[in-house]
Structure formats: structure tokens, C-alpha cells
Amino acid sequence: xxxxxxxxxxWRNLSRQKLRTSLTIFAxxxxxxxxxxxxxxxxxxKSFLVSSAEKTGMDKRVIVTGxxxxxxxxxxxxxxxxxxxxxxxxxxxxxxxxxxxxxxxxYTQVGSVSAIVLGGTELAFKNxxxxxxxxxGTIKHVMVAGEELSDKTNGTGVLVTSGIASDxxxxxxxxxxxxxxxxxxxxxxxxxxxxxxxxxxxxIVGVAMGxxxxxxxxxxxxxVKMDRIEWTENSGPNGxxxxxxxxxxxxxxxxxxxxxxxxxxxxxxxxxxxxSLGYGxxxxxxxxxxxxxxxxxxxxxxxxxxxIALLVAAIGVINTMVMATLERTRxxxxxxxxxxxxxxxxxxxxVEAGVLGFMGGLFGVVISFGFxxxxxxxxxxxxxxxxxxDRNIVSISPQIALVxxxxxxxxxxxxxxxxxxxxxxxxxVEALRYE
Amino acid sequence: xxxxxxxxxxxxxxxxxEEVKALDNVSLTVEKxxxxxxxxxxxxxxxxxxxxxxxLDQPDEGSVMVDGIDLAKARDKALSEYRNSHIGFVFQSFNxxxxxxxxxxxxxxxxxxxxxxxxxxxxxxxxxxxRVGLSDRASHKPTQLSGGQRQRVAIARALVNxxxxxxxxxxxxxxxxxxxxDVINELKRLNAEGITLIIITHDATVAAQAKRIIEIRDGxxxxxxxxx
Numbered sequence: 119x120x121x122x123x124x125x126x127x128x129w130r131n132l133s134r135q136k137l138r139t140s141l142t143i144f145a146x147x148x149x150x151x152x153x154x155x156x157x158x159x160x161x162x163x164k165s166f167l168v169s170s171a172e173k174t175g176m177d178k179r180v181i182v183t184g185x186x187x188x189x190x191x192x193x194x195x196x197x198x199x200x201x202x203x204x205x206x207x208x209x210x211x212x213x214x215x216x217x218x219x220x221x222x223x224x225y226t227q228v229g230s231v232s233a234i235v236l237g238g239t240e241l242a243f244k245n246x247x248x249x250x251x252x253x254x255g256t257i258k259h260v261m262v263a264g265e266e267l268s269d270k271t272n273g274t275g276v277l278v279t280s281g282i283a284s285d286x287x288x289x290x291x292x293x294x295x296x297x298x299x300x301x302x303x304x305x306x307x308x309x310x311x312x313x314x315x316x317x318x319x320x321x322i323v324g325v326a327m328g329x330x331x332x333x334x335x336x337x338x339x340x341x342v343k344m345d346r347i348e349w350t351e352n353s354g355p356n357g358x359x360x361x362x363x364x365x366x367x368x369x370x371x372x373x374x375x376x377x378x379x380x381x382x383x384x385x386x387x388x389x390x391x392x393x394s395l396g397y398g399x400x401x402x403x404x405x406x407x408x409x410x411x412x413x414x415x416x417x418x419x420x421x422x423x424x425x426i427a428l429l430v431a432a433i434g435v436i437n438t439m440v441m442a443t444l445e446r447t448r449x450x451x452x453x454x455x456x457x458x459x460x461x462x463x464x465x466x467x468x469v470e471a472g473v474l475g476f477m478g479g480l481f482g483v484v485i486s487f488g489f490x491x492x493x494x495x496x497x498x499x500x501x502x503x504x505x506x507x508d509r510n511i512v513s514i515s516p517q518i519a520l521v522x523x524x525x526x527x528x529x530x531x532x533x534x535x536x537x538x539x540x541x542x543x544x545x546x547v548e549a550l551r552y553e
Numbered sequence: 554x555x556x557x558x559x560x561x562x563x564x565x566x567x568x569x570x571e572e573v574k575a576l577d578n579v580s581l582t583v584e585k586x587x588x589x590x591x592x593x594x595x596x597x598x599x600x601x602x603x604x605x606x607x608x609l610d611q612p613d614e615g616s617v618m619v620d621g622i623d624l625a626k627a628r629d630k631a632l633s634e635y636r637n638s639h640i641g642f643v644f645q646s647f648n649x650x651x652x653x654x655x656x657x658x659x660x661x662x663x664x665x666x667x668x669x670x671x672x673x674x675x676x677x678x679x680x681x682x683x684r685v686g687l688s689d690r691a692s693h694k695p696t697q698l699s700g701g702q703r704q705r706v707a708i709a710r711a712l713v714n715x716x717x718x719x720x721x722x723x724x725x726x727x728x729x730x731x732x733x734x735d736v737i738n739e740l741k742r743l744n745a746e747g748i749t750l751i752i753i754t755h756d757a758t759v760a761a762q763a764k765r766i767i768e769i770r771d772g773x774x775x776x777x778x779x780x781x
Contacts, residue, residue, distance in 0.1 A: 120664075130652075451648075
């Protein structure tokens with residue numbers, strides 16, 4: 119029997135039991151949709167993560183610290199306490215000379231500011247970073263509004279993340295924040311009372327996506343000034359006045375050196391070279407990989423749940439096909455009597471089950487595409503509200519669609535195998551007698 | 554060599570605790586173009602004999618050769634092919650596929666055998682329907698046909714592959730006498746065209762029209778003189 123005839127016969131037999139066929143297909147559709155959507159969500163999230171990381175240069179970033187053995191995340195938050203090697207200009211010079219280094223900057227956390235004020239809103243530094251670096255292109259952001267820190271920004275420019283913008287009441291209108299003056303209030307417990315400094319005024323130059331939490335970024339030179347306190351002390355019996363200076367950076371050094379590697383593939387080499395200089399080094403790639411792995415695991419779990427739905431659907435197929443073999447016992451007998459081989463009968467039922475699987479997969483994939491379109495509409499609005507340029511981040515790859523289609527068809531055929539064998543092995547004489 | 558040659562056929566069924574000898578050392582030859590009637594009471598083994606000659610069943614012992622094909626030893630594929638293209642079966646209960654039209658039923662052996670293109674099958678099917686005088690009922694479903702018409706569709710199906718042998722198992726059993734006579738006449742006409750005909754029946758008037766009458770009782774056969 120030709121395949122086209124088997125297919126036609128299978129299709130026809132299925133359409134004889136429309137309700138049952140629809141329900142069986144519906145079950146497969148549920149499985150196919152859950153597998154497709156869940157896998158697509160995870161792969162989309164993963165590729166969004168990776169593409170965002172590429173935009174900020176995180177994938178090519180190496181952070182050099184005075185303490186060895188820190189991972190990437192720990193390195194970003196590293197707060198030198200004098201226990202590790204001191205990071206200063208000489209380290210930057212050394213690191214810049216390492217092969218494959220595109221650019222590098224000293225990086226520090228600023229600890230001397232306790233709060234920021236804009237208009238009537240004051241935000242204390244809680245769960246908020248205050249970083250400083252030389253704006254030479256080593257550190258990049260995904261911009262929501264305005265621009266990166268640069269030489270043009272006059273030394274007192276500040277870049278805030280969208281989370282801060284939102285806390286300041288500028289969610290969805292980040293561009294209005296650009297150009298506004300932000301007051302930086304010093305901590306009151308730095309040095310003696312006479313060392314207290316007046317508040318600083320910063321100009322917001324841009325709003326960026328937070329890569330690793332929310333916070334502010336300023337020019338390194340300014341941060342060094344902010345870090346430094348100076349006061350005069352009366353010391354000695356003659357009332358001599360001594361000028362005292364205290365600076366965390368001078369004492370313990372900078373937090374780290376951030377390096378932009380020329381090529382993603384050279385990251386490993388740079389890591390090794392920096393480590394051989396005796397410093398700690400961690401790559402942004404590690405963090406991306408860790409997160410990507412987490413997504414993969416989530417994907418596997420979600421895909422597995424979808425897989426269970428497909429498995430249940432497969433049981434539905436078995437049930438439907440067993441019913442079909444029972445109902446059509448006599449028909450099978452007739453077919454055998456007029457010359458159908460066991461193989462032909464087996465194939466007929468398997469093809470029929472395969473058609474069930476294929477239809478379920480097809481509808482499932484189509485519905486999934488519709489779902490993605492709908493989800494993107496919602497997400498696009500949210501992305502636009504957050505000032506992110508990316509659109510349509512949920513995408514169903516043709517590969518996933520194709521694989522799901524293939525798998526549901528295979529599952530159908532596999533589930534149909536047992537009933538098909540039952541049908542094929544019926545004794546034709548008995549089958550013809552069946553009422 | 555005879556067209557159909559059975560020798561020493563044995564077939565035993567177990568019904569409950571009882572062993573039923575459906576065929577007990579049956580030997581039979583049928584020449585090409587012959588018309589034989591196999592008669593006997595129900596349970597005598599006549600259907601089993603027909604099924605064995607028709608390749609639907611295989612004997613426990615003995616040999617059955619039809620047109621040089623050894624059916625007793627044949628595997629499923631060869632046996633199926635034999636049923637598909639060498640013989641035509643006509644059953645008491647017509648055994649038409651209810652969801653298919655008369656034409657689709659008629660061409661189903663061609664479809665199953667993978668014979669020809671769609672158009673060719675259709676033409677052959679229509680021709681077969683024409684032979685039994687039902688070309689105007691091609692698109693009717695079996696339920697839209699009378700019993701006699703259904704049986705003629707079944708005959709057309711048996712004919713479509715140009716078989717050399719037609720086995721009809723109680724072809725008139727579900728028909729009134731006039732429709733039954735039509736069907737027998739149809740089969741006789743085919744026999745006159747050269748097709749070997751084996752009719753299983755317990756109807757004496759049907760049997761009387763055969764050239765040879767084989768009587769079977771408790772799995773054993775005796776031959777009576779036929780109409781010839």
C-alpha cells in the first residue's frame with residue numbers, strides 16, 4: 119500500500135471520530151504548547167541575557183582584584199580592607215601591558231556618600247552601589263536615556279541606573295532626569311566633625327540599565343576627591359596646627375581594575391596572565407555562563423513539565439488507537455481478507471497515530487507562535503516604559519518548532535505502535551466474525 | 554497439476570475442553586474453470602476449507618497448492634499477496650466497509666496492493682461495477698444499497714484484480730431467494746468466463762447448480778455428482 123493511500127486512509131479514519139480525534143489532538147496541543155513556550159521563554163531570556171551582556175562588554179570583561187579566588191560577583195563588590203594586594207596606578211599600568219587588553223580602568227566603590235537628594239526625594243545608600251571609574255570606554259552600559267560618563271561630562275557628571283530613576287519618581291520618563299542636579303550627601307561619621315564637607319552637586323548625564331543591581335557611577339578623579347577628608351588638628355604642647363588627611367583609596371587602594379579584553383576568546387588568556395602577576399582575576403563570562411546555566415536548568419525543568427504533558431497525551435493516543443482497533447476489528451478482517459499484510463495494517467494504525475501527533479504538534483506550534491506574539495506585545499510595552507530599546511524579545515526559533523513537530527509525530531507513532539501491533543496480529547478469520 | 558490441489562489437510566480447533574476436527578485428512582483437487590459447491594451442515598468444516606484454500610487460514614497438516622503457490626507454508630506477505638491478487642472472496646455478510654462508497658470498496662484491493670494510479674484504479678473499479686450492473690451506484694454507501702446490490706458490490710470487489718479463483722462463502726445466506734438467485738447467476742456468468750468458482754453453501758438449490766458437489770461432514774469429505 120502506498121504511503122499516500124495510508125495517509126489518506128488514516129486521515130479519513132480519524133475524521134470518522136471527530137470528537138475523539140479532536141480531544142486526543144487537544145491533549146497533544148497542550149503538551150506541544152507547554153514544551154514550545156517554556157523552551158522558547160528560556161532560550162529567549164538566555165539570548166536576552168547574553169545580548170545585554172555583549173552590549174555592556176561584560177562578556178569581554180575581566181576584573182582584577184588584590185584578593186585571589188573571588189568570583190565575578192564578589193569582585194564587583196570587592197571592598198579593599200588592606201588584606202589583599204593594593205590596587206593602584208602601578209597595577210593598572212601592569213595590567214594594561216598584558217596582551218589582548220583593549221582598555222582598562224581603575225575602579226572603586228565610593229563609601230563617603232550616604233544619600234542622594236533630588237528635589238524632595240532623598241535616597242539613602244541601601245542596596246545601592248556608588249561606583250567610580252575612568253570613562254575611557256572600558257565600562258559600558260545599556261543606555262535608557264542620556265549618555266555615558268565621558269570627558270565632556272565635566273568631572274561631576276553622574277550616571278544613574280533605571281532603578282534609581284524609578285525610585286526618584288522618573289519611571290517611564292527617564293529622559294527628563296537627564297540634566298537634573300543631584301545632591302550627594304556625605305556621611306556624618308567620616309573623621310572628626312571639623313572634617314565634615316559640604317554636599318556635592320552632580321549633574322545627571324544619563325540613565326542606564328543596572329547590570330548588577332542599582333546605583334550611581336561617577337568619574338574616578340572626582341571619587342578620589344570625595345574619598346579624601348582633611349582637617350586641622352591642634353597637636354603638641356605649643357598648639358601647633360597639623361593638617362591631617364585621610365583617604366581610604368590611598369590607604370587600601372582601589373577596589374579593582376576593570377579590563378576590556380579585545381576578543382571574547384582571549385578572556386581566558388588574560389585571566390591567566392593577570393593571575394600570574396599575583397592578582398585575583400574574574401571574568402564576566404563566568405557570570406554569564408553561570409546565569410546561562412541556570413536558565414538551561416530552568417529550561418530543562420520547564421521542558422520536562424511540558425514533556426510530562428506530552429507523555430500524558432501519548433497515553434491518550436494509545437487509548438484512542440486501542441479503541442480504534444477494537445471498533446474496527448471487522449474492518450481489519452476485511453482488509454486482511456482482501457490482501458493487506460500484517461505490516462500494512464500495522465503501518466496504517468501507526469500512520470494514523472502519527473497524524474494525531476503531527477496535528478497536535480502543528481496546532482501547538484501555531485498556538486505557541488500566537489502566544490509569543492501576544493506576550494511580545496505586553497513585553498514591548500514594558501520595555502518601552504523602561505526605556506529599553508529591545509523589542510520582541512520572546513521568539514520561537516524555527517528549530518524548536520520543527521523539533522516539537524517532529525517529537526509529537528514520533529510520540530504519536532510510538533504510542534500507536536502497540537495498538538498497531540495488536541491490530542496487525544488479529545486472526546483475519548476471527549476478525550471477520552467479530553460483531 | 555490441478556489448479557487447486559489439497560492433500561491430507563488437517564485442522565483442529567479447541568472449543569472449551571473439546572477438540573473439534575474442522576478438517577480431517579481432506580484431499581481435494583479443483584481444475585481450472587471448475588465450479589464446485591462445498592456443502593455441509595454448520596460446523597462441518599466447510600468454511601475452514603474455504604479459508605484454507607483462500608489463504609485466510611493455514612492447515613495444521615497437509616498441503617494446499619493453488620496455481621502453483623504453496624499456501625500451507627507461505628508467510629504472511631506471500632499469503633496476503635495471494636489473497637490480494639489471485640483470488641476474490643465473497644462473504645455471506647458482504648463484508649463491505651460501511652464508511653466507503655461502493656466504488657471505494659471495489660477498488661480497495663487495488664489500493665491495498667498499491668496497484669496503479671488513482672485514475673487507473675477508478676477506471677478498473679468502474680469496470681468491475683459495470684460487470685455486476687451497478688455502475689450507477691458507484692458513489693452509494695453500502696447502507697444505501699439493497700442486500701443483493703451489496704453482494705454484487707462485493708463480487709465486483711472480488712473481480713477487480715482479475716482473479717482466477719473466486720471463493721464465495723454462503724453468498725446467498727443473507728438474501729431472499731430471488732436476490733440470491735441473481736447473485737448465483739452473476740457468479741455462474743463469471744465461471745462461464747473462465748473463473749474457477751468455489752461456493753460454500755448449505756442450500757441444496759444453490760449446490761445443485763455446481764458442476765461438482767463436495768459434501769463435508771465432521772471434517773471429512775465425500776463427493777457427489779454435480780449438475781454436469
